[in-house]
Amino acid sequence: MFSYCTDPGTLEGLTWLSCYLTTGKHQSIYWAVGTVLLLLAITAPTALLFGFGGASAARSRFAPLSWFGKIYISVVRGVPDIAFFLFFVIALDQAFEWVRHKVKCPDWDQEVWQGNDFVVCAEAKLPLGNAAQWVHETYGFFLAVLTFAIVFGAFAANVLYGAMQAVPRAQIETAEAYGMSNRQAFWRILVPQMWVYALPGLSNLWMVLIKATPLLFLLGVEDIVYWARELGGSKTAQFTDYPHPDWRMWYFAALLIFYLGFTRVSEIVLDKIMRRLTKGQATMAGEAQRKAAA
Amino acid sequence: MSCWDTIADYGLRSLGHGERLLPRSDFTLCQQFTLIGSGMIWNIYFGTLALISGFVLATAVAMGKAARNPWLRKPAEWFVFVFRGSPLFIQFFFAYFLFLSLKSTYPVFSPLTAAALGALIVLFLNTAAYSAEIFYGALQSIPKGDIEAADAYGMSGWSRFRRVIWPTMLRLGWPAYTNEAIFLFHATTLVFFSGFPTIKQKGDALYYASYFADKTFNPFIPYPILAFYFILLTLAVIFLFGRVNARLNRHLPQETRSRIRLRPQLIR
Amino acid sequence: MNKLILSVAALALSAGLASAQTVRMGTEGAYPPYNFINDAGEVDGFERELGDELCARAELTCEWVTNDWDSIIPNLVSGNYDTIIAGMSITDERDEVIDFTQNYTPPAASAYVGLSADADVTGIVAAQAATIQAAHVAETGATLLEFPTPDETIAAVRNGEADAVLADKDFLVPIVNESNGELAFVGEDVPLGGGIGMGVRESDGELKGKFDAAIQSMKDDGTLNAMIKKWFGDEALVF
Numbered sequence: 001m002f003s004y005c006t007d008p009g010t011l012e013g014l015t016w017l018s019c020y021l022t023t024g025k026h027q028s029i030y031w032a033v034g035t036v037l038l039l040l041a042i043t044a045p046t047a048l049l050f051g052f053g054g055a056s057a058a059r060s061r062f063a064p065l066s067w068f069g070k071i072y073i074s075v076v077r078g079v080p081d082i083a084f085f086l087f088f089v090i091a092l093d094q095a096f097e098w099v100r101h102k103v104k105c106p107d108w109d110q111e112v113w114q115g116n117d118f119v120v121c122a123e124a125k126l127p128l129g130n131a132a133q134w135v136h137e138t139y140g141f142f143l144a145v146l147t148f149a150i151v152f153g154a155f156a157a158n159v160l161y162g163a164m165q166a167v168p169r170a171q172i173e174t175a176e177a178y179g180m181s182n183r184q185a186f187w188r189i190l191v192p193q194m195w196v197y198a199l200p201g202l203s204n205l206w207m208v209l210i211k212a213t214p215l216l217f218l219l220g221v222e223d224i225v226y227w228a229r230e231l232g233g234s235k236t237a238q239f240t241d242y243p244h245p246d247w248r249m250w251y252f253a254a255l256l257i258f259y260l261g262f263t264r265v266s267e268i269v270l271d272k273i274m275r276r277l278t279k280g281q282a283t284m285a286g287e288a289q290r291k292a293a294a
Numbered sequence: 295m296s297c298w299d300t301i302a303d304y305g306l307r308s309l310g311h312g313e314r315l316l317p318r319s320d321f322t323l324c325q326q327f328t329l330i331g332s333g334m335i336w337n338i339y340f341g342t343l344a345l346i347s348g349f350v351l352a353t354a355v356a357m358g359k360a361a362r363n364p365w366l367r368k369p370a371e372w373f374v375f376v377f378r379g380s381p382l383f384i385q386f387f388f389a390y391f392l393f394l395s396l397k398s399t400y401p402v403f404s405p406l407t408a409a410a411l412g413a414l415i416v417l418f419l420n421t422a423a424y425s426a427e428i429f430y431g432a433l434q435s436i437p438k439g440d441i442e443a444a445d446a447y448g449m450s451g452w453s454r455f456r457r458v459i460w461p462t463m464l465r466l467g468w469p470a471y472t473n474e475a476i477f478l479f480h481a482t483t484l485v486f487f488s489g490f491p492t493i494k495q496k497g498d499a500l501y502y503a504s505y506f507a508d509k510t511f512n513p514f515i516p517y518p519i520l521a522f523y524f525i526l527l528t529l530a531v532i533f534l535f536g537r538v539n540a541r542l543n544r545h546l547p548q549e550t551r552s553r554i555r556l557r558p559q560l561i562r
Numbered sequence: 563m564n565k566l567i568l569s570v571a572a573l574a575l576s577a578g579l580a581s582a583q584t585v586r587m588g589t590e591g592a593y594p595p596y597n598f599i600n601d602a603g604e605v606d607g608f609e610r611e612l613g614d615e616l617c618a619r620a621e622l623t624c625e626w627v628t629n630d631w632d633s634i635i636p637n638l639v640s641g642n643y644d645t646i647i648a649g650m651s652i653t654d655e656r657d658e659v660i661d662f663t664q665n666y667t668p669p670a671a672s673a674y675v676g677l678s679a680d681a682d683v684t685g686i687v688a689a690q691a692a693t694i695q696a697a698h699v700a701e702t703g704a705t706l707l708e709f710p711t712p713d714e715t716i717a718a719v720r721n722g723e724a725d726a727v728l729a730d731k732d733f734l735v736p737i738v739n740e741s742n743g744e745l746a747f748v749g750e751d752v753p754l755g756g757g758i759g760m761g762v763r764e765s766d767g768e769l770k771g772k773f774d775a776a777i778q779s780m781k782d783d784g785t786l787n788a789m790i791k792k793w794f795g796d797e798a799l800v801f
Contacts, residue, residue, distance in 0.1 A: 024603035078525035080480035082487065083500065086633075087513040090640050097641070116511065116659045117765045118640045122583070125641065130584050133625060200431075207378065208477075214383040214488075217630060225383060230592060230599065233713035236736045239594045240601055243740070246717055252387050256380050263379035315700060319655065394721050407723060491718065492691070492708040495700060504632060508692040511635045511659040 008241040020242045029227035033258070036213050036223055039145060044206060046149035051156025058161050069157070076154035084151055085218040089143050093126065100124040144219040152209055159201035163194040196277045203270040210262060228255055297324040308332040310496050316505060323515070326506050330519050333499035334527070336409075340498075341479040344417035348478075351418070352425035353460070359430045370426070377423030382416075382481055386489025389416045409490035416489070421478045425471060432467030433459070465542040472535040476528050499523060584623045585769065586643035587613050591628040593712065593733060595793045596649035596758075599628075608793035609647045612666060615785070619776040632692060635660060638761060644769060645762050649730070651694055651755030661764045663773045665757030666780075667790060668799040672698070674748040675734050676719060676726040681748045688715040688724035694754050695728040719745065728752070732794050 004011070005019035020026070057069030076084070097120045098112060105121035112120060122128070127135040167190055175185040216223035232248030278289055303313040305328055317325050358370030377385070393406040406412045436459060444458040464471075483500040486492050492501055499520050506516040589597045591605055600606035605626045617624035627643045638646050638660060651670070652662045672695050674683045684704045689696040691708040699706045707724050709715045716737060718724040726748055727734075738745045760777075762770045780786040787800040 023601040025599055025601055026603075028599075028603045074528075075525060077476070078528035079521040080483045080500075080524055082480075082483050083503070083517050083520045083524065086504070086507070087517040090513060090633075090636055093642070094640055114765045116639045117763045119763075119765050120641070136627075211381040214381045218633075220629070222628075225381070229711065229713075233711070234716070234737075236594070236740045238736045238740075239598055239606070242601065246713070246720075248387070249391060252384055256384055256388075259381060259384070260376065260379040263375070314703075318697070394723065398721065488710070491688070491714075491723070492706075493686075494705050495708070504692070507636075508632065509655065511639065511656075513633070513636050 016242075023242065025231065028222070029224060029231060032222060032224045032227050035141070035221060036216065039141070039148070039216070039221070040209065040213070042145050043148045043152065043209065046145060047152035047156050047205075047209070048202075050149050050153025051158075051160050054153060054157030055160035055164060058157065059164060073154050073157045073161070076151055077158060081151050081212060082215055082218070085147060085215055088150075089147055089219050092143055092147065094118055097124055097126050100126065140220045144216060144221045147219055148209070148212070152205060152212075155205050155208070156202065159198050159205060160194065162201065163198035164190055166197040167193045196274075199270070199274050199277055203266075203274070206266060206270070207263060210259065210266065224255060224258070228252055297322075297328075300324045301328050304328045305332055306335075308335050308496050308498070308502070310494060316495055316502075318509070321506060321510055326502075326516055326519055329502040329506070330499050330516060331523060333497055333502040334523050336485070336496075336498035337479060337482040338527070339410075340414055340417055340482040340485060341475075343414055344421050344482075345475055345478055347418045348421035348425055351422035352429055355422060355426035356429035356433055356463070359426065360433050374423045374427050374430075377420050378427060382420060382484055383488050385416055385420060386413065386484065389413075390489055407490075408493065409485050413485040413490050417478065417481065417485075420481070421474065424474050424477075428467045428470045428474060429463055431470075432463045432465075435466055436462045461542065468535070468539050468542055472532065472539070475531050475535060479527055479531060480524065584625050585617065585645065586625050586627050587617075588627050588629050588634060588638060588643035588646050589613075589648040590631050590634065592631075593649050595732065595736065597647070608789065609649065611793075612780075612786075612789060613647050615780065615789075616773055616776040619779055620772040622772065635761070639763060641763075644766065645760050645773070647760045649733075649758055650761055652757055652759045653694060653755055656761070659764075660761045661766070661770055662759035662761055663770055664777055665759045666777050666786065667758045668801060669753060669755060669757040670799065671731045671751035672728055672754045673731040673734055673751050674726045674728050675716075675738055675745050676748045677722075677745065679746045679748055681746075682725045683728075683748055685725040686723075688718040688727040689729065690715055693729075695730075698752065698754055699728055716745075732798070735795065 002019060002022065004015065005022070008016060008019050011019060054069050054072050057065050058073060060066045060069065097118075101108065101112065101120035101124035104123045108121050110119065112118065127139050171189055171193060172185055175189045180188065213223055214225035217226040228251035229248060232246065232251035234246045235243050237243040275289070300322070301324075304317075304325065306312055307316070307329060309332075316329070355370045355373060358366045359374065361367050361370075389412060390407070393403065393412050396403040397407055406415070440458055440462055441454075444454045449457065483498060486497045486501045487504075495501075495505075497505075503516040503520040507513045510516075589605060589609060591597055591599045593607075595608050597605060597607040597609045605628065610626070613624065613626075629637055629643070631648070634646055634648060634650075635656070637643065646660070650656070652665060656662070674681070674687070676683070684702065686707055687699045687702075687704040688707045688709060689699050690712050691710055696706060696708055707718060709718060712729060712733060715724070715727045715729065719727045731751060734747070738747060760773055762773070777786070780789075781801050790798050790800050
């Protein structure tokens, strides 16, 4: 990185550290921070969407849809996320490739499962075998987002389901009295009002989501904890210009600060949103706000 | 070899009883079910003990956090913030490091480096922090009238806490606490996965599941078995906590009871 | 989809091959000197150099991918990369699921390392989970202590948690050499496994054939031995 870094063996103190912290390998951990943040930013709305779908399905009057929603919520919530991650991504990937295989290569005469091997025709590969590296990376990232969204969507569905039930019945009855259809009452009355009830649960879910990111390496995305372990482990002089003993302690301490800081910022932002949402709501907190202003 | 023999040989393998060597070839479904089930003993052990001990500390921390005295409030707030704000992964790592260095100075601490005690302590502190936050939230939403009524009856101090505040707090926080219990049982799978070494191949359910996944190179059998066991465990937790919930709310009319159960509370 | 491509091996190939399928080489990136991530953040090590040379000889375009060790075989059979080149010993149980090329290192010895040369190898022995060494320790009757990564097994010996560690000797040699006498080899070497080979899918006979031929040509002209000596020292076993 810096011009004086050509011979790190001769450096000492802060200059050594400045070279050490800017090696290509360290760039990877800085990138990983960005990857984790990006993943969180994409996963949160996606999971919310899955959760909304799951909760609406569970409330549906059409029985099979309602069963589907309820089974999705309870099964995925019942399984530790780690166990889910360990086999689900491969299954998801195979499912995509299998569907593409059926569509793109209808004349294929070989078995898809040959013993242990999962073989699809070259055109059905995801991404294609000769795709550029960023395509592979993006696809892996996309699968990770999808898996996270499915898992956390189930939790979000549970929270939203509860929130929909918590909207006072009288509100819906009033809507019906005004002649709104079920669909109208759902979209115009229930959905706008449920957020205030859902937010405490959702903000907790966000905190859990942040803390689930160390599991990302199971999904093939090399996250910050993976790199902290890799960079912190002791290094011998034969394979690096920067040998050092076991420094995982320091790397993990940095991660601890990162996670605590991120949590604190999230808390402050979520508090603001909650205060905003509470405004004008028929809850105790809303009442307190009204009194304070008056 | 029949399945009963397998169960006899491996049913308690996670505690070190039965066959010393794990199966190494010709893996059967029965072996996978038995060993992964045997590993569940550890998950239940960690979950149950951490939950019970954590409950006591959580109540104390919640009271501390609600206290006026900053000497009580500040430590409680920091305790909750640190344990809720960092991944369990990192907590296990630091705890193991700390226990190792304690052990090298004072041999008294040597049992701490084994998962059975060391990981239990981490899980205990972790669940205490999460539960304390739930109870604190519940404490804040105790209806003012309840406390005024207690005062009117001349209750104060311990008897007011024991007979009014504490039961109401539990009642309000219970749905969220149920979620916390579920999460805690799930979190027990991290013990051997990231934190503590496995001694003599005595591991938890995830350890055996990944053992089979590694030997058979097929993740699609052992992990769904693990998932199956955890769904059963989760259902059991929901059932037990539901019974407690019914008891906590037994004074309320039917209609109100179900509404309280469905009101969303903080989940972990 | 456990993968993150760290670098593309831009091989000097004729322009006519530009349209050929890329061969994706899966490795772990955490097992020096076989494979590791160098200071520049790229896959490096004996297997990187070997793999690039093999690809050049077989006239293939290759791309390097790292993957967690635990799921390295499931991801190969489900087609997320095409070869495993990650210091993987050829064993019967692995051979049932995937195919191996001929070995590119002689059957390597594993060795015990402890704090002194008379450490108790029947006491508590650390090993990386899911390795042939872990399986071996379980059979010897010593108390097996399993860690997820090789680094942690060494750390366990250093801090006294384990009496000894059993691992590939090639992995241990640089660590012992640089420990300033803190660590020492214990007892005789333990022969385990049938050498290290490249793993390919059983349905991928053509690719296996190409790499087999390339490895054979490197064995024949002595470049493989030179490469082994370069990475593992002059005492290393050669063909």
